[in-house]
Amino acid sequence: MRVALFATCVTDTLYPRTGQAVVKLLERLGCEVDFPAAQTCCGQMHYNTGYPRHAASLAADYERIFTEYDAVVAPSGSCVGMVREIYPKLLDSTRAAQRSHELSEFLVDVLGVTDVGAYFPHxxxxxxxxxxxxxxxxxxxxxxxxxxxxxxxxxxxxxxxxxxxxxxxxxxxxxxxxxxxxxxxxxxxxxxxxxxxxxxxxxxxxxxxxxxxxxxxxxxxxxxxxxxxxxxxxxxxxxx
Missing domain, CATH: 3.40.50 (Rossmann fold)
Known part of the structure; x- marks a missing residue:
């Protein structure tokens, strides 16, 4: 399965270790993971503060950038919520948005695993x-x-x-x-x-x-x- 990582703004800018962890985990589970360099903000901040046209522009970018992948995985329920639930209000076509998953959803529902071979003695x-x-x-x-x-x-x-x-x-x-x-x-x-x-x-x-x-x-x-x-x-x- 060809998977794209949607890192999200906060993770990409402030917590890159999380994005690296997603890639490491998914590759361990047999996924081919790509990180499209053109990705940017999901537009949630714009939409929530009254700028739907700006959010729609970012949504269109998202669709263009991620449409070729089998699945898009993000380490953020907040951003995936924006993509899956709000994009259909902004765009006519949401093919990539409907293939987008929060990490735990993707692991359990798409890959069908709960034991990912992790060890964390804390x-x-x-x-x-x-x-x-x-x-x-x-x-x-x-x-x-x-x-x-x-x-x-x-x-x-x-x-x-x-x-x-x-x-x-x-x-x-x-x-x-x-x-x-x-x-x-x-x-x-x-x-x-x-x-x-x-x-x-x-x-x-x-x-x-x-x-x-x-x-x-x-x-x-x-x-x-x-x-x-x-x-x-x-x-x-x-x-x-």
Whole structure:
């Protein structure tokens, strides 16, 4: 299967290790993975702030760039939600959009695997991000993948389905509300006494991780892809 990685803006710019982890994982599972260099933003920020024409232009670029692939995989429920659910409102043809998948969806539903051969000997808690939970309805797919990881101790996050308060520009426009939501989420994370907080979106991990860092909580935010790509021979290492 010929697969394209849609890295997304946040991952490509700030968390390249996640994109590398997706490629490593998919290649280990037998996929031929390409990274189209012309890819850019999905347009979610433009659409959500009242610029649908700009978003439509980016959507058209997405369709042109990714249309030749069997599947497009992104390490972001938020961006895939934009692509799959909003692009049909902006474009007449959404061939590439309908072949786009959030990582856990692709692994479980398309490749049909939950045990990806990962090894991650750490105490982990999982935050289900809003778009993956409510728009894509990925359900327990990430949890099924995590439970199959050797050495991993999975701890339930209190009030897991509550929003972390990021929401892209929401955190800027409604900083006080966002901060209060973040405080509640951090309280739940620290109650688990986990070493690692994982999620399927780096944007939420950035938001929660920033709060944890300021508190010196000692919890590492790690994208799901990095956990699943980790093996005993090539173990995950925290960023220094």
């Amino acid at each position: 105490r982990v808690t999982y935050h289900p991000t809003c778009h993956s939970l409510r728009m894509l309805e990925v359900g327990d797919r990430p949890l099924r993948l995590l439970r199959a990881v050797r050495g991993l101790e999975l701890v339930e996050l209190p009030e897991a389905d509550s929003c972390c308060g990021f929401g892209g520009t929401f955190a800027i426009k409604n900083a006080d509300t966002s901060g209060a939501m973040l405080a509640d989420k951090i309280k739940g994370v620290t109650e688990t006494v986990a070493e690692v907080l994982t999620a399927g979106d780096n944007s939420c991990l950035m938001h929660i991780g920033g709060g944890l860092s300021r508190l010196r909580a000692g919890v590492n935010p790690v994208h799901l892809a990095e956990i699943l790509s980790s093996t005993e021979e090539e173990p995950w290492q925290a960023v220094a």
